[in-house]
Amino acid sequence: MSEVMEMPLSEVAEWLHRCARCGNCKTVYGIFKPSCPSGEEFKLEAFYPSGRIWIARGIYTGKVRPSRQLIKSIYTCTTCASCTVQCVLDLHEHIVDIIEALREELVRMGVGPTDPQARLAKYIKMERNPYLEPHSKRMELLRRLNVYEKRKADIVYFVGCTAAYIRKEVAEATVRILKECGVEFSTLKEDEWCCGSPLLRIGQVDLAKEIADHNAAAIEESGAIRVLTSCAGCYKTLKKDYPKMGRTVSAEVIHVTDLLAELIAEDRLKFSREIKATVTYHDPCHLGRHMGLYESPRQILEAIPGLKLVEMERNMENAWCCGAGGGVKSTWGGFALNVAKRRIEEAERTGANFIVTSCPFCKTNLNDAYEKFGGLRTVDVVELVLKAI
Amino acid sequence: MELRRNIESIYSEVEEVVGSSFVSREEHVLYVYSYDMTIEPPHMPDLVVMPRTVKEIQEILRIANKYKIPVVPFVCGTNVGGLTIPVKGGIILDLKRMDRVIEVNEEDMYAVIEPGVTFGQLKRLFNTKYRNLRYSWPYSPPFASVVANALLQGLASMSLKYGSNADMLNGLEVVLPTGELVRVGSCSVSPYWFGRHPLPDLAGLFIGWQGTTGIVTKAGIQLWPKPDFRDLLIAVIPDPNMVAKPAIEIVRKNIAEDIVVSSWALSKARVTKYPIQREEGVEAYLQVVISGSSRKEFEGKWGTASKIIRQYNLKPVELPEKEIQIRLNLPSNVILGWIDHRAGGGLTWVGSYVPMSRWVEGYRKGTQIMERYGFSPMIFMRAMREGHYGVLRYLVPFNKGSAKEKDKVKDMCRELCKLVLDIGGIPYKPPIWMAEMIQQRMDRGCLELMKKIKKLLDPNGVMNPGRLCLK
Ligand SMILES: Cc1cc2nc3c(=O)[nH]c(=O)nc-3n(C[C@H](O)[C@H](O)[C@H](O)COP(=O)(O)OP(=O)(O)OC[C@H]3O[C@@H](n4cnc5c(N)ncnc54)[C@H](O)[C@@H]3O)c2cc1C
Ligand code: SF4
Ligand code: SF4
Numbered sequence: 001m002s003e004v005m006e007m008p009l010s011e012v013a014e015w016l017h018r019c020a021r022c023g024n025c026k027t028v029y030g031i032f033k034p035s036c037p038s039g040e041e042f043k044l045e046a047f048y049p050s051g052r053i054w055i056a057r058g059i060y061t062g063k064v065r066p067s068r069q070l071i072k073s074i075y076t077c078t079t080c081a082s083c084t085v086q087c088v089l090d091l092h093e094h095i096v097d098i099i100e101a102l103r104e105e106l107v108r109m110g111v112g113p114t115d116p117q118a119r120l121a122k123y124i125k126m127e128r129n130p131y132l133e134p135h136s137k138r139m140e141l142l143r144r145l146n147v148y149e150k151r152k153a154d155i156v157y158f159v160g161c162t163a164a165y166i167r168k169e170v171a172e173a174t175v176r177i178l179k180e181c182g183v184e185f186s187t188l189k190e191d192e193w194c195c196g197s198p199l200l201r202i203g204q205v206d207l208a209k210e211i212a213d214h215n216a217a218a219i220e221e222s223g224a225i226r227v228l229t230s231c232a233g234c235y236k237t238l239k240k241d242y243p244k245m246g247r248t249v250s251a252e253v254i255h256v257t258d259l260l261a262e263l264i265a266e267d268r269l270k271f272s273r274e275i276k277a278t279v280t281y282h283d284p285c286h287l288g289r290h291m292g293l294y295e296s297p298r299q300i301l302e303a304i305p306g307l308k309l310v311e312m313e314r315n316m317e318n319a320w321c322c323g324a325g326g327g328v329k330s331t332w333g334g335f336a337l338n339v340a341k342r343r344i345e346e347a348e349r350t351g352a353n354f355i356v357t358s359c360p361f362c363k364t365n366l367n368d369a370y371e372k373f374g375g376l377r378t379v380d381v382v383e384l385v386l387k388a389i
Numbered sequence: 390m391e392l393r394r395n396i397e398s399i400y401s402e403v404e405e406v407v408g409s410s411f412v413s414r415e416e417h418v419l420y421v422y423s424y425d426m427t428i429e430p431p432h433m434p435d436l437v438v439m440p441r442t443v444k445e446i447q448e449i450l451r452i453a454n455k456y457k458i459p460v461v462p463f464v465c466g467t468n469v470g471g472l473t474i475p476v477k478g479g480i481i482l483d484l485k486r487m488d489r490v491i492e493v494n495e496e497d498m499y500a501v502i503e504p505g506v507t508f509g510q511l512k513r514l515f516n517t518k519y520r521n522l523r524y525s526w527p528y529s530p531p532f533a534s535v536v537a538n539a540l541l542q543g544l545a546s547m548s549l550k551y552g553s554n555a556d557m558l559n560g561l562e563v564v565l566p567t568g569e570l571v572r573v574g575s576c577s578v579s580p581y582w583f584g585r586h587p588l589p590d591l592a593g594l595f596i597g598w599q600g601t602t603g604i605v606t607k608a609g610i611q612l613w614p615k616p617d618f619r620d621l622l623i624a625v626i627p628d629p630n631m632v633a634k635p636a637i638e639i640v641r642k643n644i645a646e647d648i649v650v651s652s653w654a655l656s657k658a659r660v661t662k663y664p665i666q667r668e669e670g671v672e673a674y675l676q677v678v679i680s681g682s683s684r685k686e687f688e689g690k691w692g693t694a695s696k697i698i699r700q701y702n703l704k705p706v707e708l709p710e711k712e713i714q715i716r717l718n719l720p721s722n723v724i725l726g727w728i729d730h731r732a733g734g735g736l737t738w739v740g741s742y743v744p745m746s747r748w749v750e751g752y753r754k755g756t757q758i759m760e761r762y763g764f765s766p767m768i769f770m771r772a773m774r775e776g777h778y779g780v781l782r783y784l785v786p787f788n789k790g791s792a793k794e795k796d797k798v799k800d801m802c803r804e805l806c807k808l809v810l811d812i813g814g815i816p817y818k819p820p821i822w823m824a825e826m827i828q829q830r831m832d833r834g835c836l837e838l839m840k841k842i843k844k845l846l847d848p849n850g851v852m853n854p855g856r857l858c859l860k
Contacts (some may be wrong), residue, residue: 009571013853016790017733017734017735017788017790018729018732018733018734018789018790019734020426020488020725020728020734020735020736021425021426021466021467021777022426022465022467022530022532022725022728023465023466023530023531023532023533024530024531024722024725026532027507027509027531027532029509029531029722031513032507032509032510032512032513032516032531033513042410042420043411043439043482043486044411044413044437044439044483045418045421045422045437046413046417046418046421050421051421054420054421055417055420055421058417063420064417065416066675067416067417069415069416069417070415070417073417073418086722086724088722089722089725089726089728089729089734090729107792224513234545240559245511303832379443386705
């Protein structure tokens with residue numbers, strides 16, 4: 001597919017002068033606690049949304065010269081989109097687009113991404129996942145669970161790199177629940193590649209487009225009506241970013257929490273065991289703010305017998321990010337953990353016994369922070385559901 | 390030139406003081422501090438530094454004096470006057486990390502805070518801990534600094550009773566331009582930050598000076614009890630000749646907590662883009678906040694205000710509860726929506742304190758000027774200090790992306806500034822060109838005294854040089 005090469009920032013040019021630097025995006029209105037993880041950590045204006053927007057404008061107008069120095073302020077944004085909720089001016093919904101366009105621009109200029117991120121991109125090219133795990137082992141778990149062979153079904157499960165290689169318990173729980181509920185599904189087998197989310201977040205858009213072409217074709221080939229994801233990142237990428245890049249996904253993209261809420265409503269998912277615990281739910285940014293999916297995970301948790309759900313002070317669209325997204329964890333691991341630590345502390349204040357989330361990447365970072373700082377552990381919604389059926 | 394040569398040494402000396410994470414001379418980091426939302430021309434700083442302690446600030450000022458490099462205090466940069474733009478370069482002292490609430494004295498109703506404490510932070514403190522106390526809230530964004538606002542003599546929700554927020558300052562701790570630390574107000578003698586009297590009122594050396602005479606590191610701010618009953622009365626003013634009279638009459642009855650008049654254009658600008666269609670028979674809105682510690686007191690005051698409104702044939706307006714709360718429950722976020730009125734992210738204004746007796750003239754002539762330039766006449770007025778003076782503010786959202794529009798705004802603001810001075814008012818938080826216009830009319834003795842004070846406190850001229858035209 002040939003595409004006209006123009007400055008990625010041109011796409012958002014009309015918004016670049018629209019930030020007033022009023023500072024609204026720095027704090028969660030009403031609660032008045034910090035809103036931007038990178039601003040809170042690094043403090044200088046260049047690490048807040050407004051700083052990044054102004055730098056984007058500076059790059060676009062030639063007032064700021066591209067250099068490697070830019071990397072830290074531009075690539076420490078977790079793309080959590082908290083700023084898009086707090087800003088009340090018209091540009092609000094374009095802030096993350098501006099930051100991602102700036103990253104794409106920096107990649108074109110040979111400035112970005114960071115070295116570890118460049119490695120991730122290389123790994124994705126080599127092994128179709130950012131962890132440099134052999135592509136041949138992507139479906140290992142699915143084979144073990146005897147769901148590999150299935151060729152055609154209405155639902156195709158897009159496992160995602162993190163659940164396939166790192167947080168296998170999430171993929172396993174998802175599969176077992178589906179089996180338990182008698183939901184027929186298939187997989188893309190070795191035709192499932194990384195969804196491209198890490199590439200989009202770090203500005204490697206050309207490679208992301210190639211991948212999107214492949215995955216979109218594989219989904220079409222599968223003949224499925226729905227693509228199921230258990231990862232917030234895959235969900236947002238397939239459902240929102242692919243169409244934005246002009247790639248049509250032939251099937252409806254659905255997150256596992258929406259499917260499980262549906263199964264509960266239809267009485268196909270029934271709980272037989274009590275879980276006596278108090279939990280709090282961490283909204284993954286790419287599921288919540290980016291996609292507006294807040295209710296289903298809560299409905300599921302509330303349906304589990306014995307389980308009590310309590311909310312953190314910053315929840316739903318005001319949720320504090322886990323700190324891992326936007327390519328941050330690969331380069332600024334310490335910062336990512338500091339952000340997660342704050343989230344765990346907030347969770348502790350609710351009196352919950354543990355945190356529940358619905359993104360394997362959030363789970364990883366929150367538990368890495370738990371290992372380092374203590375506090376509360378995090379599990380995925382599907383793991384709890386599996387325990388309760 | 391010399392400054393450029395010394396910048397390496399300055400950087401490393403400052404880095405020793407605050408650590409490498411909190412100093413930067415990277416171009417893009419500096420760029421973000423080089424301009425603000427207004428029409429004021431940008432200028433790059435040479436360094437940005439984020440100190441955490443008073444000692445660090447003292448050290449930085451010693452370095453600044455050694456190299457004669459300018460220092461410009463900054464917290465959120467929302468002053469709407471370009472006041473943190475480093476017109477002569479130098480060090481931006483970003484004070485966000487100094488964000489501690491040192492003390493809240495519930496009994497004596499004050500708090501001691503650092504300059505990085507924001508309105509949001511203060512509000513959270515009241516929401517979560519000191520539920521019976523309150524502060525005088527401006528319409529500022531919630532992230533703006535409480536101390537900077539008071540030092541700029543800002544206007545806020547309780548200004549009708551107690552004056553500008555500078556009048557709510559009980560005392561200050563200041564690092565002088567030469568690095569010495571001083572306390573002024575009761576805190577210079579007593580452990581209590583209860584007020585500025587009965588001592589020579591040295592706080593005046595730092596209030597209204599736009600950071601040109603020192604860096605305030607702590608401020609005692611007055612807090613006030615929260616009334617049990619509070620509500621907002623709104624009425625339509627149909628005629629420009631009536632923008633002052635009913636307000637003044639309510640002021641004289643001593644029954645209101647806050648009295649604001651906002652022009653039709655300002656009232657609509659949050660939800661309507663330029664050009665706004667003016668509604669027949671609506672010139673402005675009168676907003677009166679009534680409060681009381683008992684229902685009877687509240688109802689009595691409400692009744693008196695309502696009667697005056699009726700006498701002037703003003704039509705009361707019923708607003709949805711949400712809209713009322715936006716106005717009553719400051720700080721607000723959505724209220725800032727009018728910045729986007731001209732779809733351009735720019736906001737500048739000519740704000741002033743004027744005798745209320747000249748409100749009508751200021752309103753009428755201001756409207757004519759703004760309309761002549763093709764801008765919606767967004768005008769805000771507030772009665773201050775029991776009516777001894779009033780706010781007259783012309784708000785100008787503009788399109789930052791258009792150089793032509795910026796030039797137009799510049800010319801219009803000059804005319805508005807002249808109008809304010811002609812009617813006997815004085816623009817507040819003035820950018821340099823405005824300060825110059827003020828000084829042209831200033832008593833020579835006063836101007837010389839200001840210059841002497843500046844010279845005495847800041848012999849090397851390092852603090853925010855260029856500001857206030859204090860050459
Ligand atoms: C939409 C909008 C509405 C507003 N409404 C109001 C309003 O209703 N009332 C009102 O009064 N203001 C209002 N403002 C103006 C502004 O928000 C306030 O004055 C605000 O408190 C300034 O805080 P800041 O953190 O932005 O200060 P900055 O802009 O960072 O600094 C302001 C000035 O103070 C100096 N300074 C900062 N800290 C120190 C220090 N520690 N020691 C010495 N000097 C220092 C700076 O050098 C500068 O000259 C409004 C602004 C906006 C954008
Ligand atoms: S992004 Fe929005 S909220 Fe943040 S400073 Fe800019 S205009 Fe204000
Ligand atoms: S997306 Fe999140 S981390 Fe990035 S600028 Fe916005 S609030 Fe900050």
